[in-house]
Amino acid sequence: MQSDWPAVDQLLTLAKENPAQLEALRLREVERLIATAPESIQRRLRGLQFQIDCKRTLHSSPMGACIELSQMMFDAVSQLNNALQGMSTPTTQTRNIRQAAVLPFTKAV
Numbered sequence: 001m002q003s004d005w006p007a008v009d010q011l012l013t014l015a016k017e018n019p020a021q022l023e024a025l026r027l028r029e030v031e032r033l034i035a036t037a038p039e040s041i042q043r044r045l046r047g048l049q050f051q052i053d054c055k056r057t058l059h060s061s062p063m064g065a066c067i068e069l070s071q072m073m074f075d076a077v078s079q080l081n082n083a084l085q086g087m088s089t090p091t092t093q094t095r096n097i098r099q100a101a102v103l104p105f106t107k108a109v
Helices: 008-017 019-036 039-058 062-088
Strands: none
Touching: 008 019, 019 039, 039 062
């Protein structure tokens, strides 16, 4: 996926001189990204973007919003890690299995 984003120095200039134009670019790119995702996950992506927008709105400073979003990402990765760890450890059912004697079958002649 190739993007026609401005260079970093142009983005910095936009942030300083025309934040509304930078915000319009952000919204356009978020929508473009969600629209190009498979339909089966677009609703989830829109919900996630809603959460992100809400967290950004709650903070008066960009740094506060950044910290909040970083924590959100950390929590998601932590949940994923916990799920993966749970898949790799034996379940309660398999831990409670007791040893049993294996009976040999003799060949009848």
